């Protein structure tokens with residue numbers, strides 16, 4: 149029976165009832181998906197989620213109630229939907245899908261795997277296991293009003309041969325990480341986000357974090373050190389500079405002593421807060437104003453004078469910088485201390501100055517122990533208040549619109565507010581694709597995008613899935629090219645940063661001519677020790693000739709059943725700002741045809757790409773918040789929807805080349 153008529157057939161109903169499916173993730177999408185699965189008639193479901201329920205989940209993860217906060221998401225979700233259909237077998241696992249317990253044998257038990265995850269790493273892992281187990285994977289993501297559902301199939305014919313397949317999750321390049329030119333952040337911001345990045349990644353890190361954490365954006369950092377034009381440009385520091393242009397060809401403020409951002413011995417917190425204010429919002433702005441070239445075609449900034457904004461604080465070198473609340477008791481909050489509790493009210497410049505001074509003061513008085521090691525966290529109220537106030541003050545100086553605390557928190561935390569309806573639509577679409585697979589009509593599967601209705605006049609756009617990419621190092625035959633300084637990088641760096649972090653491997657084994665490094669279960673104690681002893685060694689000096697230039701290493705991960713070929717290329721020089729990791733990984737498709745159609749860029753290496761400003765050679769990469777990975781992916785894909793729609797027409801003309809064939813059957 150053809151689709152969609154087959155959707156209501158008794159045969160399919162039976163398959164729905166008896167097919168075992170795995171849901172990975174019981175969050176926003178996962179709750180909706182699980183509910184729809186059960187209401188569609190699925191009765192054999194397993195569910196994995198590693199997390200516990202938080203209060204912030206309750207607004208959209210409707211299977212959870214306040215009383216469940218702190219309990220396992222998987223367990224509570226399973227119990228909740230069990231009540232809809234008491235006969236169903238819903239088995240919850242609280243754990244990381246990357247745990248050994250959920251290996252290949254576990255995956256092979258399922259007819260279909262359905263992802264409701266929020267990070268690329270876990271998605272890649274599930275992709276590899278589904279490929280290895282030859283279980284169809286339905287992948288999903290949402291970001292605000294936008295969403296997507298993609299289908300990843302490996303099928304075989306009656307003789308067991310692979311007959312048809314779609315692209316895997318890793319066939320397409322990973323989305324680009326959003327980035328901003330460093331000079332824009334340092335000297336010439338023109339958008340609120342530039343000021344937020346400055347406040348969060350530079351100023352917060354300098355005042356409260358590890359000093360070296362701020363160097364990416366640091367005008368004083370080696371290589372980026374520019375020059376001021378004489379003493380006046382140095383602001384309050386009064387140090388000298390050499391007058392040479394910065395690396396972008398523009399002048400930058402003087403190289404500076406970062407220790408000036410530390411509180412002096414015995415300096416009281418209010419005095420320190422006022423000193424930092426004068427330094428960054430007045431002296432540094434005056435300094436940057438002296439770089440004439442910058443202001444030829446731009447509106448110059450205006451220094452903010454504390455004495456004019458808050459005469460009391462401006463003159464006080466000691467005592468409270470601002471009025472309001474008392475110290476101690478509960479979590480420190482500048483807004484609470486100042487009675488400014490409406491997060492949606494736009495603060496005046498004076499308000500921002502008060503919040504800035506109070507947040508610095510509170511940090512230095514109540515959270516002194518963290519100073520030097522603090523890391524910005526969007527759930528840290530005081531950190532968010534500081535960032536909001538500091539970025540607004542910078543915005544005020546540069547004539548950029550200021551933001552409410554609520555908006556600033558969203559921007560600083562890369563938060564795009566989740567919309568329950570989008571999750572519900574995506575959950576439903578996942579089930580629709582699953583039904584096509586169960587009905588034996590995988591060729592009817594579609595990639596579906598949920599669009600922003602107002603702009604596109606339609607809610608959903610569908611297209612057939614692409615075929616597998618030969619340039620994919622995971623499901624195809626491509627080699628990856630790793631450029632790294634083989635004379636300084638250690639094996640430990642290769643394993644932790646390249647193989648585990650960048651390539652999402654779990655337990656890599658590295659094999660090269662005369663060399664082997666192993667991880668994972670089943671090793672004897674002496675083998676574990678021998679492997680560990682290799683980790684601190686430099687790549688080129690490893691046994692068996694080392695992992696030097698031109699070596700082709702085979703990297704295998706038993707737990708993911710994936711094997712990658714890594715061609716190592718020695719690269720001596722690295723630009724620390726452009727490539728702070730000290731390595732790049734590129735897909736290198738062996739087949740010229742694949743290279744010609746752009747497939748060479750495919751594979752897990754796409755994240756290397758960073759957006760560059762044409763007049764600036766420095767880029768700061770804004771790390772995506774972990775929970776944002778899916779959103780970024782969805783957003784990137786959405787940006788490509790129009791292009792995709794064009795490609796869709798072309799693909800239709802070509803016919804469903806890579807999708808399933810009539811006689812193909814899915815692997816049991």
Ligand SMILES: Nc1ncnc2c1ncn2[C@@H]1O[C@H](COP(=O)(O)OP(=O)(O)OP(=O)(O)O)[C@@H](O)[C@H]1O
Nearest residue numbers: 173174175176197198199243244245265266270775
């Ligand atoms: N490796 C993993 N193993 C198991 N579950 C995972 C893994 N990675 C992510 N998850 C789960 O996937 C779910 C994703 O859901 P969602 O995107 O709604 O995130 P959330 O954490 O519930 O909400 P938010 O990030 O918006 O606060 C989460 O419940 C998370 O615990």
Ligand SMILES: [Zn+2]
Nearest residue numbers: 316319620623
């Ligand atoms: Zn692939």
